[in-house]
Amino acid sequence: MSDKQAVQSVWTRPRKKKEQPALSAGQIVAEAIALLDADGIEQLSMRKLGARLNAGATSLYRHVANKDELIELVVDEVYGELEVPAGGGREGWREAATATAASLRAMMLRHPWVGAVLGQVGLKSLGPNLSRMSTRFMGVFQDAGFPAAEADQVMNTLTAYVLGMATSEAAWLSLIARSGMTEREWISDVLPGALEASREHPAINEALLANSSDPSAIRDETFAYGLARVLDGFQVRLDQL
């Protein structure tokens, strides 16, 4: 096989030092996130992940019980990227909520696989990062004037909106990414066919044309629009209390 290595044989062997800190749960989780960001959820396999760490597949099982457990760790890790400002009182709650929503959406667009994973694993994990963020986020609405039980519902409502919106955006973006085009190219490729298909629905046609110019800006605006409506609804309720 390896002719060059044959001369030094077994005696003068490489004496491999502990150059790498070897393997650790943290390393594995970090590399899994890198792989997920690059290739998506269905491309994550223990063997590929092991290869990235210069390790065999089964070595990972010394530090991680399951692939499922690995995914729980990975999900909680990205929850740690969220930035939730401290509650802004009765005047500042809207900015705080807007910032949190933006942070959550940005995280899910940075890691488009999170939406797919959440559908499967739900919030079963309840890791430390997620629960810390939930506590802070709930505090925002308690500071705004909602009683504790209701603040929980308000937080769930807003989270559901952001999650639903960002999941759909992320799925769309990764579909495009797999085709190797940019978002704009994809749209200008597909638009004629879509217009043809929805010829009988002028309202849909109009919406399609409006969205064809700068897709990313339009997505930002649609997200902000819905967010504003939801927060308006919260304000209505606050005025009743």
Place this chain on the structure above:
Amino acid sequence: MSDKQAVQSVWTRPRKKKEQPALSAGQIVAEAIALLDADGIEQLSMRKLGARLNAGATSLYRHVANKDELIELVVDEVYGELEVPAGGGREGWREAATATAASLRAMMLRHPWVGAVLGQVGLKSLGPNLSRMSTRFMGVFQDAGFPAAEADQVMNTLTAYVLGMATSEAAWLSLIARSGMTEREWISDVLPGALEASREHPAINEALLANSSDPSAIRDETFAYGLARVLDGFQVRLDQL
């Protein structure tokens, strides 16, 4: 092997008639939905599906190109279960939107795997049932007084809320189902530990206790609460137009 059949040997053979209508795309999709409802998304394999239809795994590929295509068909099929009332004008839009939201949520709780699948496949499919429902649903908001482009955003907002909420509920419910308990048993099992873990966060503690009595009713109420807030937000915007 079969002693009874041996006597008639090969000559007087059964002459099997076309007793079953064999295989068809519709049959396959229907049986796939049954299997998904029973065992969840990660238990769906072409071999198991084939076995349910008294067929080999690869026979399915005569009627369905991919597993992915099968899933697209399956998703559009369940979208066909939605009931979207015709637009109710400027007064009836709220009831129409509420009914549609309830129908979508009920569908996703009947088929808890839909949430997981939507995260992966997004709305790529755009099958006939989905596009029909979207058109009708958008009509509700146009009738309510929103201009066409904005009606699209309003519909997306509401859909995102329902999707996010129902996905999280469905993931929770299938987690429970896998444990073989009822929702109430699970909660009374887990509650002491959860209270212990969140001892330092009295607000979370309070929320936990409030939700421990009748879980399914509480979920209904939380969903209705968030829905009311979102619709309130729409109303605020309508009053500005």
Place this chain on the structure above:
DNA sequence: CCTTAGGTGCGCACACTGTGCGCGTCATGG
């Protein structure tokens, strides 16, 4: 110093997945 013990990486193996290929059987139309 040598010996023992425990933690770590890895090759192998098993059961299972999606799916392409080519064969045999059947219903149908000329």
Place this chain on the structure above:
DNA sequence: CCATGACGCGCACAGTGTGCGCACCTAAGG
């Protein structure tokens, strides 16, 4: 009656998660 096309299926291949046991390497105890 024969040819044609559609259909079901067994086989095979590459790839998956993961349990098992071996080989090492580092640290403690005599």
